[in-house]
Amino acid sequence: MLPQYFAITFLLLPPGGRFLNHGISLGLPGDKKRKGRSFSDAYVFPDGELVPISTTLRVAEEAGFEVRDVESLREHYALTLRHWVRRIEERYEQAR
Numbered sequence: 001m002l003p004q005y006f007a008i009t010f011l012l013l014p015p016g017g018r019f020l021n022h023g024i025s026l027g028l029p030g031d032k033k034r035k036g037r038s039f040s041d042a043y044v045f046p047d048g049e050l051v052p053i054s055t056t057l058r059v060a061e062e063a064g065f066e067v068r069d070v071e072s073l074r075e076h077y078a079l080t081l082r083h084w085v086r087r088i089e090e091r092y093e094q095a096r
Contacts, residue, residue, distance in 0.1 A: 002056065006063035019065065025053040 013019055024045075040050075057067050073080075088095055 002051065002059045003063065006060045006065065010064045021056075021060065023056065024050060025056060026050040 009019060053070065057070070060067060
């Protein structure tokens with residue numbers, strides 16, 4: 001699926017066009033594997049498959065992209081999720 005995604009995207013860009021790919025990748029090599037399905041597997045990406053960032057970059061380059069920058073938001077994402085939870089809890093009745 002990933003090769004087709006990048007191949008089609010590359011073909012759709014005009015010459016010299018730029019493309020921002022934002023995604024969530026598999027954990028770091030050496031991270032402990034969890035037993036059973038994680039919360040993300042069950043509820044966030046039930047039909048998805050996370051891949052290592054190295055795979056994503058390789059496939060993008062094979063499609064013709066020049067990877068110019070990679071940024072990890074990992075440390076900040078936990079803080080973002082805490083803000084989301086706080087806000088939904090503050091507006092629980094409205095959200096329900």
